[in-house]
Amino acid sequence: MTKEAIRIVFMGTPEFAVTILDGLLQHNYKVVGVITAPDRPAGRGQKIHESAVKVYSKSKGLTVFQPTNLKEGSFLENLKSLNANLQIVVAFRMLPKVVWQMPALGTFNLHASLLPDYRGAAPINWAIINGEKETGVTTFFIDEKIDTGAVIMQSKIDISPTENAGELHDKLMHLGSDLVLKTVQAIENGNLKTTVQPLKETKTAYKLNKDNCKIDWNSTLDAIYNQVRGLHPYPAAWGLLSNGKELLNIKLYEVLKHSEAHEFKNGQLIISKKAINVAVKGGFIELINFKFPGKRQMDAVSFLNGFTFDENAQML
Numbered sequence: 001m002t003k004e005a006i007r008i009v010f011m012g013t014p015e016f017a018v019t020i021l022d023g024l025l026q027h028n029y030k031v032v033g034v035i036t037a038p039d040r041p042a043g044r045g046q047k048i049h050e051s052a053v054k055v056y057s058k059s060k061g062l063t064v065f066q067p068t069n070l071k072e073g074s075f076l077e078n079l080k081s082l083n084a085n086l087q088i089v090v091a092f093r094m095l096p097k098v099v100w101q102m103p104a105l106g107t108f109n110l111h112a113s114l115l116p117d118y119r120g121a122a123p124i125n126w127a128i129i130n131g132e133k134e135t136g137v138t139t140f141f142i143d144e145k146i147d148t149g150a151v152i153m154q155s156k157i158d159i160s161p162t163e164n165a166g167e168l169h170d171k172l173m174h175l176g177s178d179l180v181l182k183t184v185q186a187i188e189n190g191n192l193k194t195t196v197q198p199l200k201e202t203k204t205a206y207k208l209n210k211d212n213c214k215i216d217w218n219s220t221l222d223a224i225y226n227q228v229r230g231l232h233p234y235p236a237a238w239g240l241l242s243n244g245k246e247l248l249n250i251k252l253y254e255v256l257k258h259s260e261a262h263e264f265k266n267g268q269l270i271i272s273k274k275a276i277n278v279a280v281k282g283g284f285i286e287l288i289n290f291k292f293p294g295k296r297q298m299d300a301v302s303f304l305n306g307f308t309f310d311e312n313a314q315m316l
Contacts, residue, residue, distance in 0.1 A: 001187075001188050001189075001190060002188070003028065003029065003030075003188055004030065005085075006029060006030065006085065006086055006105070006184065006187070006188060007030055007032045007082070007083060007084045007085050007086065008024065008029055008030060008031045008032065008084060008086050008087070008088055008184075009031075009032060009033045009034070009035065009079065009082055009084040009086075009087045009088075009103070010024065010031050010033075010034050010035070010053075010087075010088050010090075011034070011035040011036070011087065011088070011089045011090070011092040011095075012034075012036060012053045012089065012090040012091050012092050013036050013037045013051045013052070013053050013091055013092055014051070014052050014053070014091050015052040015173075016090065016091050016112075016169065016172075016173050016176075017052070017053050017090040017091045017092070018052050018053055018056045019173045019174065019176075019177050020088070020090045020110060020173075020176055020177045020180050021034070021053065021056065021057070021090075022056065022177075023177035023178075023180065023181055024088070024180070024181070024184070025060060027181055029184060031062055032063065032082045032083070032084050033062070033063045033064075033065065033079070033082040033084065034053060034054075034057040034062050034063065034064045034065070035064075035065050035066075035067065035079075035092070036051045036053040036054045036057070036064060036065075036066055036092075037051050037054075037066065037092075037093075038066045038067075038068055039051075039054075039066065054066070063082070065078055065079070070093075070095060070096050070099055071096050071098065071099075076098065076099070079099065079102065080102065084102075084103050085103045085104045085105045086103050086105040086106065086107075086108075086184070086187065087099075087100065087102070087103050087106075087107035087108075088107075088108060088109075088110070088180060088184075089107060089108070089109040089110070089142065090109070090110045090176070090180070094146060095107065095142060097144065100142040100143075105187055106141050106142075107141065107142045108139050108140060108141050108142065108152060108183060109139070109140055109141075109142050109147070109149070110137060110138070110139055110176050110179065110180055111123065111137065111138045111139075111140065111147055112124050112135075112137055112169075112172045112176065113127065113135055113136065113137075113138065113205065114134075114135060114136040114137075114138060114154055114156065115138040115140060115147060115151055115154075115197060116147075116148075116197045116198060116200065116202040117202045117203045118135075118202070118203055118204065118205040119146060119147035119148070119202060119204060119205060120146065120147065120204050120205035120206055120207065121205060121206070121207040121208070122205045122206065122207060122208050123135070123205040124165050124168050124169050124172060125165050125205070125208060125230045125231060126203070126204070126205045126206070126230070127159060127168070127205075127230075128159060128163075128164070128165055128168060128226055128229055128230030129226050129227050129230035129231070130203065130226070130230075131222060131223075131226050132159055133158065133159055134156055134157065134158050134159060135156075135157060135159055135168070135172070136154055136155050136156040136157050136172075136175070137154065137155050137172055137175050137176040137179050138151055138152075138153070138154045138179075139151070139152040139153050139154075139179055139180060139183040140152055140194075140197070141194065148197055149197070150194035150195060150196050150197070151194060151195045151196075151197055152183050152186070152192065152193075152194055153179055153182055153183050153186070154179075155175050155176075155178065155179045157171060157172065157175055162229070163229070164229040164230070164232040164233070165229065165230050165231060165232055165233070165234075166232060166233045166234075208231070208235055210238075213231055213235055213236070213237055213238055214237075214238055214239065215227060215228070215237050215238065215239040215252070215315075217239065217266050217267035217278065217280055217315045217316070218266050218267075218280075218281065219280070219281065220280070220281045220282050221257050221259060221280050221281060221282035221283040221284075221285065222257070222282070224255075224257075224280055224285055225255060225257040225285065228252050228253075228254070228255045228285075229255075232253050232254065233253065236251040236252065236253055236291075237251070237252045238250060238251045238252065239252065239315050239316070240315065240316040241313065241314075241315055241316075242312075242313065242314050242315075242316050243309060243310045243313045244310035244312075244313070247316075248292055248293075249292070249293055250290050250291070250292055251290060251291045251292075252287065252289075252290050253288075253289040253290060253291065253297060254288040254289035254290075255285050255286060255287055255288055256285075256286040256288055257283060257284075257285060257286075258277070258283050258284045258285075258286060259282060259283040260283045260284060262279055262283070262284070264279035265279065265314070266279060266280055266281060267279065267280075267314045267315040267316060268314050269309065269313045269314055269315065270284065271304070271309050271313075273304065274300070274301055274304070275300055276300045276303070276304070278315050286300075287300055288300060290303070
């Protein structure tokens with residue numbers, strides 16, 4: 001099959017997907033249509049927000065569809081009319097069978113983990129939260145379930161002990177772009193090989209929510225440190241500060257860990273003129289960059305200049 005014979009429909013929404021779409025165009029693959037999320041109001045002014053993929057696609061003159069219902073008749077007719085023979089999905093949503101079965105060459109997805117581990121919505125975050133030393137990206141053919149289809153290719157990458165989710169996201173974005181190109185080239189050359197995913201219990205990338213982003217100050221030093229960097233820059237780990245009669249919600253963006261034996265109670269604050277440390281099992285978490293509701297993000301020194309701690313202040 002020639003490169004010109006491949007007609008791609010690309011499905012994606014965030015910036016992560018833009019890099020992959022750009023890679024396809026840079027290598028002269030024909031993208032006959034793009035499917036992305038509907039425009040939504042966002043921010044304080046509730047202005048209509050277009051997805052990163054839509055903004056990029058418009059700049060390249062690509063045909064864009066934004067269905068609210070992927071099973072709706074007019075959308076399916078529009079999709080068929082593109083006459084695509086390959087669909088590529090990156091950070092979109094679950095597809096109905098009528099959509100993923102449509103192209104002759106199949107529909108494959110790029111997932112930001114080494115499947116079968118970290119199936120689900122937040123693989124980058126959970127790899128760091130769980131203290132993994134390596135992760136990667138996987139291309140696989142979509143089937144009826146979530147992230148369970150036959151694996152096409154994988155690429156691995158090390159996770160440094162200090163990098164956060166935002167930094168790992170950017171590395172995987174570029175690694176993923178390369179892997180998608182290799183996958184399309186294998187389809188083009190007719191030498192595609194797939195591997196059925198093993199039926200085994202895997203580490204899961206649960207959707208992030210308020211509960212699993214809350215810090216348990218009775219956890220270990222490493223667990224808390226990994227949770228903060230695994231949730232930075234978004235949505236951010238958070239904790240409750242009991243300060244006298246106040247109970248304050250604090251979002252933590254950057255911390256340091258100090259391994260040290262001590263006899264302080266877990267969650268107890270140790271305050272100096274230039275540092276805020278929280279005693280935990282195995283050492284201290286030093287708060288470097290954080291934010292209180294209604295306040296701007298700030299460092300510890302700036303915060304200490306205008307805030308008074310109660311003598312019994314602690315993290316709950």
